[in-house]
Amino acid sequence: MAFQDLEYRTVQPAPELAEFVESFWMLANHSDAAQVVALVPDGRPDLVFADSATEPYHVVLLGLDSRPSAPLIPPRARMLTISWKLLAVEYLLPVRIAALLHTGMYLPTDYLGITVGDLADFDGFCAKVLAALLGRLPLAVDARKRKLFSLLYAADGAITVEALAEAAAWSSRQINRYFQQMVGLSLKAYCNILRFRASFPHLKAGKLFPEQNFTDQAHFIREVKKYAGVVPKELARNQDDRFIQFSTLPQK
Incomplete structure (x- = not known):
């Protein structure tokens, strides 16, 4: 490209x-x-x-x-x-x-x-x-949902469903039903995507080892290949700038 x-x-x-x-x-x-x-x-x-x-x-x-x-x-x-x-x-x-x-x-x-x-x-x-x-902002937002999403994004997805449910005072079953109805994914699946995304800057900097609470290196490689279709080394190399989300990351 x-x-x-x-x-x-x-x-x-x-x-x-x-x-x-x-x-x-x-x-x-x-x-x-x-x-x-x-x-x-x-x-x-x-x-x-x-x-x-x-x-x-x-x-x-x-x-x-x-x-x-x-x-x-x-x-x-x-x-x-x-x-x-x-x-x-x-x-x-x-x-x-x-x-x-x-x-x-x-x-x-x-x-x-x-x-x-x-x-x-x-x-x-x-x-x-x-x-x-x-002009379209809601007059009120459910406090459970506000707390849930605040913690979810602050942790870049590296947090358990159980911890989120306890902090938000909202059962994990209800949360998963909400996620499936609203976005089509479970909360855990969405957490995994956020955690994968949070690894972008590390990979662009040439750090090929997990830094986002992955179980181990093998788990990290499996997750990167699942979401990117390539192993971490190839994603980090970003040949021809084809992975546009990497090409547009700010330089450190």
Whole structure:
């Protein structure tokens, strides 16, 4: 992949949205050719506003993934995206995403008041989305769910279901039912994805040994291969920048 043809930017959400939104980001393909990239599960549902030389403007909500994929970035494409935290599924998104595991659904092209013209200005897009989402914030959030997700993200998934249930005063059975109904995965499966994702910076730095509470090296290798389709050494090498989530990690 000619990564130099791709432009990437990311912006953190305002504090008022931090429980619901992980980031806003922009990816543009300045080439006249489609670019093949490799994506790995990262635990984020995405809302993508996109336009390209080969596809009309569209808005698509993407559910979670638990396996690697190799999508094409169309020529002259511009994609502006909201990456969500899971608390948003119940409180901000228009649908539960359980039915969107490994897939997505189109939303109206005027969703959140965004139009194709807004794709030309990433900063303006972020400001417009911020205003729209602030107007949709819930008046109250279930304290159990707030506690659960706060601990889950703070631990990068390296925490047991039992510990989360005890801290949130919410039974593990109820939590798993909630996760299956809302996102299509069990809590444990989601924890494993977060823990895998938290290993990205270590791998990019050339640290091929587990640092996220994996049982041992063999377990770490199995988990990386499960979610990335390659062993840790190959993922860390990231030949031709094809693993775009690694290519866009900030340099330490």
